[in-house]
Amino acid sequence: MTSASKPLALVVLAAGKGTRMKSDKHKVLHPIAGRPMLEHLLESARALAPERQVVVAGHGRDQLERALGGSAAIAVQEPQLGTGHAVQQAEQALAGFEGDVLILYGDVPFVRTETMRAMIERLHAPDAPAVVVLGFEPEDPLQYGRVLAHDDGRIAMMVEYKDANEEQRACRLCNSGLMTVKSADLFDLLGKVGNDNAQGEYYLVDIVNIATLEGRDCAVIITDDPDEVGGINSRGELAEAEARWQKKRRVQAMADGVTLIAPETVFFAWDTQIGRDVTIEPNVVFGPGVTVADDVVIHAFSHLEGATLETGTSIGPYARLRPGAVLREGAKIGNFVEMKNAVLGEGAKANHLTYLGDAEVGAAANIGAGTITCNYDGYFKHRTVIGDRAFIGSNSALVAPVKIGADAIVAAGSAVTRDVGDGELRLVRGEQLVKPGWADRFHDAMKKKKAEAQK
The missing domain is CATH 3.90.550.10 (Spore Coat Polysaccharide Biosynthesis Protein SpsA; Chain A)
Incomplete structure (x- = not known):
């Protein structure tokens, strides 16, 4: 009415x-x-x-x-x-x-x-x-x-x-x-x-x-x-309308207590929700469905869509949050980290070069650089669960479905295909083979062969 x-x-x-x-x-x-x-x-x-x-x-x-x-x-x-x-x-x-x-x-x-x-x-x-x-x-x-x-x-x-x-x-x-x-x-x-x-x-x-x-x-x-x-009849007019909308939204964000380091480089979606004392660095893009709580830092060149950031979290630079990504209070993801349908627990960290898909990461867990959750087998998606305070070493592959227990350690370079119990160490890598002097002999032989080929 x-x-x-x-x-x-x-x-x-x-x-x-x-x-x-x-x-x-x-x-x-x-x-x-x-x-x-x-x-x-x-x-x-x-x-x-x-x-x-x-x-x-x-x-x-x-x-x-x-x-x-x-x-x-x-x-x-x-x-x-x-x-x-x-x-x-x-x-x-x-x-x-x-x-x-x-x-x-x-x-x-x-x-x-x-x-x-x-x-x-x-x-x-x-x-x-x-x-x-x-x-x-x-x-x-x-x-x-x-x-x-x-x-x-x-x-x-x-x-x-x-x-x-x-x-x-x-x-x-x-x-x-x-x-x-x-x-x-x-x-x-x-x-x-x-x-x-x-x-x-x-x-x-x-x-x-x-x-x-x-x-x-x-x-x-x-x-x-x-x-x-104003009517919109062409791509140019569409771009002009987008620019007008974004300008007004940036002004509103700053009036609501958000710090935009370079306002003209930040792009919001129609439903972006942002709390107070949030800092957004240059070249950040929000897709639909993003909620950001108070005291959050979003570093430069990050892209967010369908994500929830709780109080005191930090992402980026160069982070990508896809639909279903949730950062609990105080959690942090760093550069070149991607999350999709995953929860990063309170105080947990994934600082570098990581993919967390269809995963649940416990509080205070640490995800090492280069870690990936292998969630897709070509037909179905599977879930990875990582317990509180677990430590995942760099360059590890967690092949879902798999569960890593609380306080467990996965050694760097491991490919984990079976569950790891609470407090366990899991190391899955080939035995190192040492041949003293082999490299010197190899280099000498190859240098001789190259010299002969150049005659």
Whole structure:
């Protein structure tokens, strides 16, 4: 329900082919901060508790259905005959709905919940406008449609750029395309829209002009942040949107008590959670699903995804944490260490050149350089369990499934294929063979042979 206590339905337009993206992936599924742009938009709208959600699709409908997973109805626009025609395709999905309809665009992902709410509240103001339009005033109006409005926000006329004359194009108030309309009015107005225009299309904006001609008021509210309504139609615009999002997130992180040594080199995901007094060195990348507690140090060139770092942990430089990686309080991993689906116990260490996959490492254990847990046999994954205070010597291979007991020692260079008991020493390596003088005789013979070959 909205703040006006009226049921709300969302209609999200996503039928465009996105040809400028040069991609087989649907345009609105391209990610920003690791999350599809469509999902950014829907998440903001969910705070308004919409009763129904309809996504209007065309090209790439199957991709949208998979991505939405039944969370929204799909209406198909084929062929694409304009934005007004697109909204008309949602009529069946909204059959029997009585409330407000908020019209959004899947490639305009960063509309704030507060802005959506303001549009709906304006729809229920005492003057009861038939349509509320979200306008914006960019530095360069380019070829956006124009909103010709009175000082009180009532709309005199809306016009697409290609149909506008020079005087109308001089207006700096632009149409974002976002609107809210009562369901009782929406499809009645759309039924009166024609396509006598430069594009030969059925424009959504014409419902405003039709309502105005019928003597009803329509209103515009203006966002104070033009970036909020920026559309994404190309890889370049996608990169620009990513940059804007990251800049805001870095500022927020620092305001929340995080030290960023080189902020412009750190990249967050949409759901990254970071505590206070965390230090993040340059060139760190967060994928989705990362939670970082207080007093953590993340050294340079580390990559984290689906990982949890508890208080006082440290990783990197050049560490990689993959989904399921958990560092308990005070644990440490160093340079060129990779973890996946593994837990490093309280105070445990893996300082160099190690792979820990499908593993559980006990508290205060030490994992020597070059150690690997051999978790995959070509068909199945297997687990390695290392006990508290165990010491794993450098360049060891632990062939799962295997268990190393508490306080056990695995000697350097061992390939362990059977369980090691608590407090045991396991040494698995070939016997060293010593032949005194053999190397000297070898070198003498080879030098003589090389000299003869050069004659």
